[in-house]
Amino acid sequence: MNTAPKILLVDDDQAFLDLYEELLSRHLPSMPTVRVASSGSRALALLESEPFTMLCVDLNMPRMDGLQVLSIARRKYPQMRLVALTAERDEQFRARAYALGVDQYWIKPESDAEVGQLLESIESLLQRESQGGFRGVQSKSLVDIIQLECLSQSTTLLRITNGHAEGRIWVHQGEVIDAETGELVGEAAFHRILSWKAGNFELLPSDPDRPRRIHTSYQGLLLDTAQAFDEATSQHGEVAASLPPTGQPASSLAALSETEGVEFLLATGTADPQRLEHWSVENPAPIATWTRDLMRSFNALGEKLRVGPVNLVVGGNLRRKLAIAQSGDTLLCVGFRSTAGADQVRDGMKEILSKWAS
Amino acid sequence: MGLLNLLSRSDQPALMTLPTGSFVLDREGNTMTSTLPRSFPAQYTKDIGTRVLQAFQKAREAHLPLTELTIHYGAFKVLARELRGGAMIFLMPVSTPPTQAVKSN
Numbered sequence: 001m002n003t004a005p006k007i008l009l010v011d012d013d014q015a016f017l018d019l020y021e022e023l024l025s026r027h028l029p030s031m032p033t034v035r036v037a038s039s040g041s042r043a044l045a046l047l048e049s050e051p052f053t054m055l056c057v058d059l060n061m062p063r064m065d066g067l068q069v070l071s072i073a074r075r076k077y078p079q080m081r082l083v084a085l086t087a088e089r090d091e092q093f094r095a096r097a098y099a100l101g102v103d104q105y106w107i108k109p110e111s112d113a114e115v116g117q118l119l120e121s122i123e124s125l126l127q128r129e130s131q132g133g134f135r136g137v138q139s140k141s142l143v144d145i146i147q148l149e150c151l152s153q154s155t156t157l158l159r160i161t162n163g164h165a166e167g168r169i170w171v172h173q174g175e176v177i178d179a180e181t182g183e184l185v186g187e188a189a190f191h192r193i194l195s196w197k198a199g200n201f202e203l204l205p206s207d208p209d210r211p212r213r214i215h216t217s218y219q220g221l222l223l224d225t226a227q228a229f230d231e232a233t234s235q236h237g238e239v240a241a242s243l244p245p246t247g248q249p250a251s252s253l254a255a256l257s258e259t260e261g262v263e264f265l266l267a268t269g270t271a272d273p274q275r276l277e278h279w280s281v282e283n284p285a286p287i288a289t290w291t292r293d294l295m296r297s298f299n300a301l302g303e304k305l306r307v308g309p310v311n312l313v314v315g316g317n318l319r320r321k322l323a324i325a326q327s328g329d330t331l332l333c334v335g336f337r338s339t340a341g342a343d344q345v346r347d348g349m350k351e352i353l354s355k356w357a358s
Numbered sequence: 359m360g361l362l363n364l365l366s367r368s369d370q371p372a373l374m375t376l377p378t379g380s381f382v383l384d385r386e387g388n389t390m391t392s393t394l395p396r397s398f399p400a401q402y403t404k405d406i407g408t409r410v411l412q413a414f415q416k417a418r419e420a421h422l423p424l425t426e427l428t429i430h431y432g433a434f435k436v437l438a439r440e441l442r443g444g445a446m447i448f449l450m451p452v453s454t455p456p457t458q459a460v461k462s463n
Binding site: 067322 | 424426430432433
């Protein structure tokens, strides 16, 4: 059985395709099978007919441009690695490509050194298996990643994202010295971050000036986290047993309402209109319908404009402000006091999404 | 050969750049004024406008009338203000490369 990774290279420049087909197939240690396509439609047809590990796409192509190809590919093949390989230096396109979910954005190399960096980076992406968990080192949990970093005596900064929530863990010479997410810092932040079940992470250059807030050993921290997780699981099991099979306990929304400035909360399924939980909402059903319609409509617009899915919707009138965001297959619509500023609404929503994801 | 390649690619259509600008719609969805560049297809302007007006309309029907709505995408922002059934809509590309976003913290 052939287990070599497969790369699909898409560009309307045949000379470029010929050159990179050879470079990728002969110079990468994983010896990938490389297929080429000279148009977006041809690429999509190939993707339909056989599985690929990675798709490398030029952006500037006639008829179907690269952003369109990437958008479709990300939606239909979420596990596939996506690389934009383009001559476009405009930051707008870089931002849009990342918003569409590409793993890497590369300007077409102009020197041997740049070709070397590109090949190295593609090889690194190919080495990562796609089995869920934290993207970056798939099939590993966040606990595994931290253990790896600590055991190898690394000094690094781990940036972890989980939907809208973002966390950072500082590792210095194999010890966890600090963590931060939202308003939490130190051990509290560390435990919150480790409660996230999935997400993305990246290793950033270390920050030598970071003051030490965590003095517990990493083994101790991970033990505490495991213990907290076990307790939460057992409590959740007890609560779940006393509740109807659908939905989370109503108290989960009530707990989110403790966020500063929150007036009401509503959670509904992205596709399942029957899923509806609410706290302090007078007319939940029409608001849930509006929330779903709004997100569906503007996600479709995002796809059309090739700017990715909606991250956040903020609305308001004289009486209140509201924010809508998606977490997994749930849409959260949150009402805030009218006096809440834009920053407070945004930060409040981040906090709510982070708690909801945990 | 390289020069030929360069010349042969010069006439290919460029990627659509998202505009910065605003436009005003009446309650029927007709564009009254616009500061958007002509290169931005009119069908997109109409599509954005229709979705915004529908969002305001349906919010009223859900007893949640709104005067302002901002849609944040990863790389784009649509800000709309309700104007007596119509709307004033601002379009703003957001170009913050991830590396810069990381460094800012």
